[in-house]
Amino acid sequence: FGTVFRGSISTSSSDQIAVKKVTPNSMQGVREFVAEIESLGRLRHKNLVNLQGWCKHKNDLLLIYDYIPNGSLDSLLYSKPRRSGAVLSWNARFQIAKGIASGLLYLHEEWEQIVIHRDVKPSNVLIDGDMNPRLGDFGLARLYERGSQSHTTVVVGTIGYMAPELTRNGNSSSASDVFAFGVLLLEIVSGRKPTDAGSFFLADWVMELHVSGEILGAVDPRLGSGYDGGEAGLALAVGLLCCHPRPASRPPMRTVLRYLNGDEDVPEINENWGYSDSSRRDSRTNFGGYVSSDRASSSYTSSSLTRISSSSFISGR
Template identity: 60%
Template sequence: MAPLTFLILFFTVPPYFFADSKFLYNGFHEGKGLNLDGAAIVKPSGALCLTSNSQNVVGHAFYPDPVMLFDPRSPSNTSSFSTTFVFAIDPSIPGHGGHGLAFTLAPSTRFDEAESGHYLGLFNPLNDGNPSNHIFAVEFDTVKGHGGVTNSRGNHIGININGISSVKSQLAASSYYVDDTVWKEIQIDSGDPIVAWIDYDGRSKNLSVTIGLLELKPEKPLILCHIDLTSVMKNQMFVGFAASTGIETSAHYILGWSFAVDATARQLKYSQLPNRPNEQNISSSSNNNSQLKSVLAVSSIIVLMAIVILTFLFIRMKKAESLEDWEKDCPHRFNFKDIYTATNGFNDSAQIGIGGFGSVYKGKLSSTGAEIAVKRVKRDSSQGMKEFAAEIESLGRLRHKNLVNLQGWCKKQNDLLIVYDYIPNGSLHSLLHTSKQSVILKWEQRFNILKGIAAGLLYLHEDWEQVVIHRDVKPSNVLIDADMNARLSDFGLSRQYDHNEMSHTTRVVGTIGYIPPELFRTGKASKSADVFAYGVLLLEVACGRKPLGSNQFILMDWVMEWYETGDILHVADPKLDSIYKVEEMEMVLQLGLLCTHWKQEARPSMRQVMRFLNREDPLPASDAWTNSQSIFESSSRLTMTDRSSSMSVGPISSASINEGR
């Protein structure tokens, strides 16, 4: 550049062009010189409130200094700019708020003639669409119906040039995961913090708008379009926000903001951002403050004490409001990034199990080095959220050496994750039915495992503060730790009720082969249903055979037939090579038949089962239970097949049995 040209530019370009063209607000404490207009205020928390829940108001907040959006060396090109901000829209009535907010570039911070409602405090019916406005806006609109007779709920992002009609718009949505191509709608007036990223390339004339939740920016933008802003922008423009309400009202907040010209906007520190105030609580606080002023004349000491008490209650209430019921029982919520990293992005190589609920992954926390098991509940499961909440609610407070320990959980949109201690020896099912000879369970190990399962069920049925019915006791839900002790797991189908109440479950759930006959008639699970499933498990562990097999094989019938011949030891698992204590084997097999009695009142309680296993009580005489008949013999409508089949039990489909609640 020639020296004379440089001097001309130096003295003709306004001094703000050479000033810092980047700024960052992690909260707006004391306003930091923002140019506020209309209803806009900065809350004590540092949240920028553009409008309150008042009707027909507008609010503006702009950075006080203009920014240069034309490069003097290339006046035909608009400068690139980048911004990211966190906003929250809190409607006065859920689903019926209005009207939205807009990120705005304008030649002035004054909008004296602008109207509220659909015009967002930027335009009016006379200048709407006028090229002389020189206004660029990205609107976050919560009400549809501009130009129509009636309004309706809106939830879209639009690109506006000089008017309220969008040249490009999309339903508010986000692709939440880096490798996920599925878009999911985000309700921008949910009251939750939402992050927006807006980037404009002055050379390519490409504009991108992305929205998502905190921490993880979606890989794909919501809007990507070609827009030439050369005729819209002036040499100097002010950057900020506008919002408005109408008959429908919302409180519109900006919690943090970063902006840059010809550079990428700096990352916000989400942990430093203020919380969105609760407008209802603020209103209550205002009333309380007016009362405190009148009390102040009587006693300043009482006022100070009242302030301390109210502040304490307010903090407690805010904390309680942010928690769901089941979260209160298990407050340890993991960060999604930590779980994602621990499992190597849920890589297939880390997968250690799969079932109707989803998949289980082995992971290692980088912060502690502890090994964990992560259950990732299926996102497309109709019962996914119910089972997720049920398992956390059940395991969150349960503590017993024969139950799997719940470490915590993570819920990020459709990703439902439950984190347990990692149990190294896998499931009892895999150890019983594996073809590897090196992992054959010895009888002493099997007997110890059976006693451990019984101890866990006794704790659930009688020793905890409530009754917990597991409803899916089977070998694949029993994990074996490093000391070969049993840990009962998978409480996604469990139910809780008080000790002095009756179970009210009315749907058949569980796994075919472990479901008692009365459940098909009444649908009401009880402690005796768990006892029945435990009885099937006793026979399976002793015999090494699954409850159902080919050629209509039924384990309970087979064991009963050999018992009636007087040679019950014939059914013992041949892989044991007859190395077992005869009295223990006979007792386990007979106890299995007793627990699977077709009359539920004839089955023992888990406390009685423990006394039998510990040889504290003898088994009842055989004539008390040898007349039992199999569930399968008593139900001619049952077709035998495995869990993954499409069979039905009477009018109940296997899908409802495996997945119903």
């Protein structure tokens, strides 16, 4: 819900910025603008996109971010290989997965409030010049005080990454973010989108390969033999655990990161684990694609942000 431009605050190439212009006359765009300021303005972590400031000029709503040179994870997994044949290496994929997990751990457990992202997917992960992942686009995010419960009832997110319980009660939680991360992790390893126009669902497919003892058959064939089988098998198993149909059975992000770092053994996944038919129907047929946010408008603005006037921009491509 908005267009992103590349620009500059000064003539120095090191001062390049990304400017997100929220779609004019879109109430959802305004809500997402306020949500992103509220959520991202005071968050500081190496695996999150840094919000430098914001500006409201006439009818334009603008968010100013660090410029992230390598684009989105989605483009590195799909668009760039199609254009140039350059396939994202296994080592880069594994480090990116761990970085995203670290960012989500910060949101869920290490900041002053609990932040539920609600739209974890490859296009919302940007990759910096050091191939470090930055989770961004907090337009659908919700903040909760520790010990409180989510009370939202409107389903939000992107089809393929939304946990099955969201169709029943709409309550986003850290567990629903974990589910989305699990799908994303399976996607990073396999190079496959989570769903297609037919009956394919990525977690089901990986689970079938696991049950047949061929889980490494899920590894992106474009990698050839250029991957670590132990790391790939570990990542696929962790992805399956995160995609468990029951929210309470999904590991928290702290445990997920311990699994990925090899600090804790991954529990065995038996052949009875998996989606019921009703869970598959929930995941595939109850969503019409991208669903709008239910966040209400707010006048809150983070005191840590710098208000930047529109004249500060040098318009870029």
